Amino acid sequence: MDVLTHNWSLYGKGLLGTVELTVFASLLALVLGVIMAGFRVAPVGSLRAFGTVWVTVLRNTPLTLLFFAVLLGLPRFGLALPFNVFAILALGCYTSAFICEAVRSGINTVPVGQGEAARSLGMTFGQTLGAVVLPQAFRTVIPPVGSTLIALAKNSAIAGSFSVVELLGTYKTLNELGYSIIWSFLWIAVGYLIVTLTISALFNVLEKRWGVAR
Amino acid sequence: MSSTALYDVPGPRTRARHRLYGVAATVVILAVLAWVCYLLYDTGQFEGQKWTPFEYRGIQELLLRGLGNTLKAFAIAAVLSLALGTVLAAGRLSWHRPVRWLCTLLVEFFRAMPVLVMIFFIYVALQAEPLTALVVGLTLYNGSVLAEVFRAGVHSVERGQHEAAYALGMRKTQVMTHVLVPQAVRAMLPTIISQLVVALKDTSLGFLITYEEFLHAGKLIASNLDYDLPFIPVVLVISPIYIGMCMLLSWLATWVGRRQRRNPKVEGEVGPAEPGTLLPGGPQG
Numbered sequence: 001m002d003v004l005t006h007n008w009s010l011y012g013k014g015l016l017g018t019v020e021l022t023v024f025a026s027l028l029a030l031v032l033g034v035i036m037a038g039f040r041v042a043p044v045g046s047l048r049a050f051g052t053v054w055v056t057v058l059r060n061t062p063l064t065l066l067f068f069a070v071l072l073g074l075p076r077f078g079l080a081l082p083f084n085v086f087a088i089l090a091l092g093c094y095t096s097a098f099i100c101e102a103v104r105s106g107i108n109t110v111p112v113g114q115g116e117a118a119r120s121l122g123m124t125f126g127q128t129l130g131a132v133v134l135p136q137a138f139r140t141v142i143p144p145v146g147s148t149l150i151a152l153a154k155n156s157a158i159a160g161s162f163s164v165v166e167l168l169g170t171y172k173t174l175n176e177l178g179y180s181i182i183w184s185f186l187w188i189a190v191g192y193l194i195v196t197l198t199i200s201a202l203f204n205v206l207e208k209r210w211g212v213a214r
Numbered sequence: 215m216s217s218t219a220l221y222d223v224p225g226p227r228t229r230a231r232h233r234l235y236g237v238a239a240t241v242v243i244l245a246v247l248a249w250v251c252y253l254l255y256d257t258g259q260f261e262g263q264k265w266t267p268f269e270y271r272g273i274q275e276l277l278l279r280g281l282g283n284t285l286k287a288f289a290i291a292a293v294l295s296l297a298l299g300t301v302l303a304a305g306r307l308s309w310h311r312p313v314r315w316l317c318t319l320l321v322e323f324f325r326a327m328p329v330l331v332m333i334f335f336i337y338v339a340l341q342a343e344p345l346t347a348l349v350v351g352l353t354l355y356n357g358s359v360l361a362e363v364f365r366a367g368v369h370s371v372e373r374g375q376h377e378a379a380y381a382l383g384m385r386k387t388q389v390m391t392h393v394l395v396p397q398a399v400r401a402m403l404p405t406i407i408s409q410l411v412v413a414l415k416d417t418s419l420g421f422l423i424t425y426e427e428f429l430h431a432g433k434l435i436a437s438n439l440d441y442d443l444p445f446i447p448v449v450l451v452i453s454p455i456y457i458g459m460c461m462l463l464s465w466l467a468t469w470v471g472r473r474q475r476r477n478p479k480v481e482g483e484v485g486p487a488e489p490g491t492l493l494p495g496g497p498q499g
Contacts, residue, residue: 077253119222154329
């Protein structure tokens with residue numbers, strides 16, 4: 001118990017680091033993922049191919065390898081950014097592949113008749129997309145995006161081993177300070193549970209508010 | 215393209231426009247690729263000195279040993295997670311309430327924890343060997359996810375099947391092993407293989423606890439000053455192999471899935487188990 005009360009600020013900093021990583025990487029992943037999903041359903045062949053390659057490669061890349069390549073590789077090009085920006089880049093790009101697949105399958109669940117009806121009413125492409133297809137796709141996409149973001153929060157633990165301040169990394173300092181290692185891990189576990197449960201609760205609310213009852 | 219609600223079948227003018235967009239997009243993509251290649255060239259990544267290490271036998275053996283260790287960890291973890299998954303799924307389907315509760319608790323906890331936290335806990339707190347820590351961590355996580363897959367698979371078998379089996383006087387174990395499991399395995403085989411891809415990808419976490427796997431071997435070569443820190447060459451050699459292995463396994467999963475969909479004996483389809491949420495009403499994919 002002492003481990004937590006004596007090291008509030010250390011745990012707090014770690015938890016804040018994890019939350020920060022999760023939030024920024026989530027935003028990057030959502031933006032990139034939606035763009036890539038757009039590419040994958042585009043009528044232009046080369047964009048579709050690009051989206052497919054992006055998704056296939058990133059989905060099959062071990063995240064550690066990606067971290068290794070981004071955090072230790074990009075600086076070789078003279079690109080000097082703080083470590084946590086690199087970590088956000090790696091996490092965001094990796095997760096964007098999963099978001100892309102979720103969004104794409106969401107778009108594909110919208111029945112063809114919906115688009116045909118919208119067009120026969122004389123709606124333009126923008127109107128069809130914005131008023132008919134995307135709102136319906138958004139509803140089905142909430143649960144899979146939620147679980148992808150939970151996976152992202154859990155994956156952010158890898159960043160700690162690449163000298164980014166986050167929750168898992170706190171064990172090292174605690175270990176050096178001579179605290180019971182089992183207790184410090186217990187509180188780290190609780191921290192991760194707080195983060196994942198928050199995301200889960202958030203998406204539960206979204207799902208209740210907008211999800212489809214099918 | 216006719217299967218999406220987004221577009222009509224394009225006419226001649228739209229097709230011409232799309233071709234134009236296609237050419238423009240191709241040019242942009244190629245330009246970006248060329249720029250990356252130029253950057254690689256400009257920072258001297260293609261210089262002979264950085265690529266010499268791969269000519270040496272010792273270094274080739276180091277890489278192969280790393281690859282072997284990766285595959286070894288994957289094989290052990292895969293077998294153990296399948297076994298653990300079976301046990302936990304059996305527990306969750308048990309008729310005894312305490313067993314069911316215990317197994318549910320274990321499954322939900324291990325799915326909600328980052329794998330890396332478990333691996334570090336076993337490595338640091340229990341002071342296990344790196345291989346043991348990696349394998350046990352992967353087994354706990356993937357075993358729990360597989361337990362959910364197995365459970366969903368057993369539930370996907372039509373109700374009439376087990377009712378018929380009970381009506382024939384089979385015992386619950388017989389119903390499970392002779393009727394439900396053989397049918398469930400077909401439906402969930404693609405999902406099981408996809409989960410094994412996750413396990414294969416996660417073996418690279420061993421790098422972080424100094425298990426001497428593929429990435430570790432790469433790091434050793436990359437930090438060698440004699441070859442002018444051949445970091446990018448190492449990444450260029452290692453990642454195709456890593457990604458290729460995972461792609462092969464993913465492709466196997468898709469192939470099996472396609473075959474099963476054509477197979478009239480397979481009824482349901484088992485989706486992937488989502489990462490743990492702990493909330494009963496949480497996202498269920």
